[in-house]
Amino acid sequence: MELRQLEYFVAVAEEANFTRAALRVHISQSGISAQIRQLEHDLGAALIDRSTRTARLTAAGEAALVHARATLAAAAGVRDAVDAVNQLVRGRLVVGMVTACTVTGLFDALATFHGAHPGVDVSLLEDNSDHLVERVRSGDIDLALVGTATTPPDGLEAFPIIKERLVAAVPPNHPLIGRTSVTLAELCDHAIVCMPAGTGIRTVFDQACAVSDIRPNIALQASAPDTVADLALRGLGVAILSESMAAGFDELTALVLEDVEIPAVLALVWKSAARPALRELVRHTRRAFAEAEAEAEATQLPALR
Incomplete structure (x- = not known):
C-alpha cells in the first residue's frame, strides 16, 4: 500500500x-x-x-x-x-479567483512567490465567489480571491482588498440620465443587467432588495463586469456594478444606489495558514497588495496638490 x-x-x-x-x-x-x-x-x-x-x-x-x-x-x-x-517551503497550493477578475495584485504575488519558492506547485482556477468560499472551507482550495458582502465569511480568515458601494450604471440617453442617485424601487421600472448569483456584487444587491421587499427585473446576467457594462451600453438594461468597475467605462454614468448601504468587498480568504507554503503565499499577497495601494496613492498625489 x-x-x-x-x-x-x-x-x-x-x-x-x-x-x-x-x-x-x-x-x-x-x-x-x-x-x-x-x-x-x-x-x-x-x-x-x-x-x-x-x-x-x-x-x-x-x-x-x-x-x-x-x-x-x-x-x-x-x-x-x-x-x-527547517524553514523550507514545498508542496502544492490551489489558489482560487473569482471569474473574470483582473486584480493584478494577486498575479504579482503569485509571480514573486514562485520566484522565491519554485519547489511549490501552484494551481490557479476560477469560479464564482460562493463556490470558492465553500471550497476553501472544505480544504479543496488553499487561498481564494472572492467577492463577498461580509468580511470575513464565517469560519475563514480574510484580508480585505477593496470595499466599495454598488452603483447603477446607465448609458447615454437613458431615462435616468441627469440624476446622481436612484432608489431600488425606482430601478424596478427598468431592466437590470447584473452578475449571476454566487458573486459578491450580486449577493449585496439581492440582500438589499430582500430587505426592501423589492423584486428587480433581472433581464440579463454575465460573469464578467466588462460584459455587464457592454450590455448596458447597448441599451439592454441598467448595469449593477461596483464604483471602480463602473469608473472604467466613460460612456456609462454611475448613479448612487441610495438604499444600498452594504458594501461589496473583494477579499483574500483562507481557512488556516498553518502550512508553511500557504503562510508564505499569504505574506506575499499582503505585500503585493500593500505595494499596489501605495503606488496608486503616489500617482494620485500630484492631482491633490
Missing part, C-alpha cells in the same frame, strides 16, 4: 468518476485504475463498485475512506512539521 494509491482512491471517492479523478491528480485514467486495483488487491477487497457509470464506494470502500483521508492528512502533517523546523 502506497500513499499515492490512497490519494488516488480518495480522489475517485470524492469525484465519483475515474476520469475526473485522473484529471485532479494529473495522471491517466488507466493509470489511476491500475493503482486502485493494486490497492484493492493488497487489501483483499473491492473498494469501488464499477457496475454503473458513477464510481460508487463499496461497504469496504466506505470503511477505508475515513482512514485513507486520515493517513494522507497525517503524512502532510509530517511534511509540514519538518518544513516548519
Whole structure:
C-alpha cells in the first residue's frame, strides 16, 4: 500500500468518476485504475463498485475512506512539521479567483512567490465567489480571491482588498440620465443587467432588495463586469456594478444606489495558514497588495496638490 494509491482512491471517492479523478491528480485514467486495483488487491477487497457509470464506494470502500483521508492528512502533517523546523517551503497550493477578475495584485504575488519558492506547485482556477468560499472551507482550495458582502465569511480568515458601494450604471440617453442617485424601487421600472448569483456584487444587491421587499427585473446576467457594462451600453438594461468597475467605462454614468448601504468587498480568504507554503503565499499577497495601494496613492498625489 502506497500513499499515492490512497490519494488516488480518495480522489475517485470524492469525484465519483475515474476520469475526473485522473484529471485532479494529473495522471491517466488507466493509470489511476491500475493503482486502485493494486490497492484493492493488497487489501483483499473491492473498494469501488464499477457496475454503473458513477464510481460508487463499496461497504469496504466506505470503511477505508475515513482512514485513507486520515493517513494522507497525517503524512502532510509530517511534511509540514519538518518544513516548519527547517524553514523550507514545498508542496502544492490551489489558489482560487473569482471569474473574470483582473486584480493584478494577486498575479504579482503569485509571480514573486514562485520566484522565491519554485519547489511549490501552484494551481490557479476560477469560479464564482460562493463556490470558492465553500471550497476553501472544505480544504479543496488553499487561498481564494472572492467577492463577498461580509468580511470575513464565517469560519475563514480574510484580508480585505477593496470595499466599495454598488452603483447603477446607465448609458447615454437613458431615462435616468441627469440624476446622481436612484432608489431600488425606482430601478424596478427598468431592466437590470447584473452578475449571476454566487458573486459578491450580486449577493449585496439581492440582500438589499430582500430587505426592501423589492423584486428587480433581472433581464440579463454575465460573469464578467466588462460584459455587464457592454450590455448596458447597448441599451439592454441598467448595469449593477461596483464604483471602480463602473469608473472604467466613460460612456456609462454611475448613479448612487441610495438604499444600498452594504458594501461589496473583494477579499483574500483562507481557512488556516498553518502550512508553511500557504503562510508564505499569504505574506506575499499582503505585500503585493500593500505595494499596489501605495503606488496608486503616489500617482494620485500630484492631482491633490
